[in-house]
Amino acid sequence: LNSYGALILSYTTFTLPLSVWMMKNTFDAVPDELIEAARIDGASEWRIMVSVIFPVTRTPLIAVGLFAFIRAWNDLAFALTLVGTEFQTLPAGLALTFLGEFQNSYGEILAASLVTSxxxxxIFLVLQRHFVSGALSGSVK
Structure with a gap:
């Protein structure tokens, strides 16, 4: 409690199973012929992952990574219960700063929410080209 480790462990515990489940079909769809061809060429298992599987599954990996980041960024429950005020994430800090029993500063909380988004x-704008290239890669022969 009261450490970044508590937040990292809780986010990993709840995000990792869903991320693995989302990536399972993607890794299953990688053709076995690609992996076998790399083995015949003498590539090690690590080289096969880096040179064959990761480039083929780049778009889903980026999508799942963005999903995990957004889930951790927007989490409120763990940040309010596991850590004190010095380790809280931005949504928890916004809730404690601008909302209370006798104050509702809606204008300020909306402005702060815009800044925290x-x-x-x-990050989405930087990674957007990967989504577009992945969606259009199968449409042109």
Whole structure:
């Protein structure tokens, strides 16, 4: 409690199973012929992962990574219960700062919410080209 480790462990515990489940079909869809061809060429298992499987599954990996980041960024329950005020995430800090029994500063909390959503929007805009290229890669022969 009261450490970044508590938050990291809780986010990993609840995000990792869903991320693995989302990626299972993607890894199952990788053709066995690609892996066998790399083995015949003498590639090690690590080299097969880095040079064959990761490039083929890049778009779903980025999508799942973005999902995990957004889930951890927007979490409120763990940040309020597991850590004190010095280790809280931004949503918990916003809730404790601007909302209370005798105050409801809706204008300020909306402005602060907009500012805290900027990193998520920036990361999505940077990774957007991977989503578009992955969606269009199978449409052109």
């Amino acid at each position: 900027i990193p998520v929007i920036a």
